[in-house]
Amino acid sequence: MRLSDVLSKSITTEFQQVEGFLSNRKLKTGNSKKLTEGKVALNFYCNNCNDQRTFYSGEEIFCIGVNQKTVSIDCVLECPRCGASVQMWFLLECRDEDDIHNPYPYIRIAKRSEKFSEFVSLNTENYGDFTEALEKAKRAARENFGAGSIVYLRKVFERIITQTAEAADPPIETKKSDGKPKPFFQILNPVKERCNIIPSEFAEDGYKLFGELSDVVHGDYDEEEALQKFDAFYRLVTGVLEKIKTNQELITAIGTLGWNDGGEEAE
Ligand SMILES: [Zn+2]
Structure with missing residues (x-):
């Protein structure tokens, strides 16, 4: 070598x-x-x-x-x-x-x-509007900012899941009757059951992983642990994006909700 x-x-x-x-x-x-x-x-x-x-x-x-x-x-x-x-x-x-x-x-x-x-x-893949946040997550992880790297990933993950829920046919309700957003887990569960966008690698553990990362964001964490879990969480988030990319119906629906696959609308 x-x-x-x-x-x-x-x-x-x-x-x-x-x-x-x-x-x-x-x-x-x-x-x-x-x-x-x-x-x-x-x-x-x-x-x-x-x-x-x-x-x-x-x-x-x-x-x-x-x-x-x-x-x-x-x-x-x-x-x-x-x-x-x-x-x-x-x-x-x-x-x-x-x-x-x-x-x-x-x-x-x-x-x-x-x-x-x-x-x-940085990203070799284009994930539309999400590309920038994913890049920031990777950079933060490389600079050893454990909690910071997770915050970006979590934001992307929540946004994709919510947009997918809204794009589902019929839509999955993301708001409570008073108009406030539902707790994220109440959106994630039906999306997981109906939309088939969680990569099989994470079908069992994706939910658990997300829960652990929520702890990271809410201060109950150590930096080392956050960095150790970063790769798995990054794979989960980009895995979900890849699955959406192969689902034409979803991508069309999500596109109209502001996620543009080409990512060329920036400037
Ligand atoms: Zn070139």
Whole structure:
């Protein structure tokens, strides 16, 4: 495996062994070195091309020494079709027993950050009006804001379920007789039974998961736990959106309620 392979994958806690990229020579703190370790490739949504694209770095990427165990990497990735760009920054660390300049160090991404231009979004899928909130959720999770990341997901989840209820035929009542919104669980249950939009992976546990995440939002949580559950909740929310996308009747109905599948109404 080469350095660019690790940089081109999603962040994990596992260390991966790579071919040494510093020629077995310590890179002093603050010194930089050009590396030719293959192109970094990551998927983003290109708003220019209106499609998911794999963005690539050039042949050379820049490495700055931090200490024996850590280096920082800078590169710019471009859309291969239109040249829209994303600036990327990575902090790489090696295992305690390694030095990062070793011939075959085990490394992982400790931190990754990106600066998008207006033409690029994080999400590789387009979820219409929900895309932005989903992006914010992911970013918050990556920056370790546990509760914050969950708030965005919960908002999206509640909105989809409510819109689906209103789009169902006949509609599922979302308001009490006094016009106030019903408790969310009283909407979620009939939607789950009638609309078939909860992915099978979550058919049993989706409800439980949502309850746990409500605790997170209402302060009865710890940050660590929120982050651990983030991935599952994100899969539930995007899974529901994917199911809606395959249901033409629902998508037409929901579209008229303000969710536009193309997501092009923004500006
Ligand atoms: Zn493009």
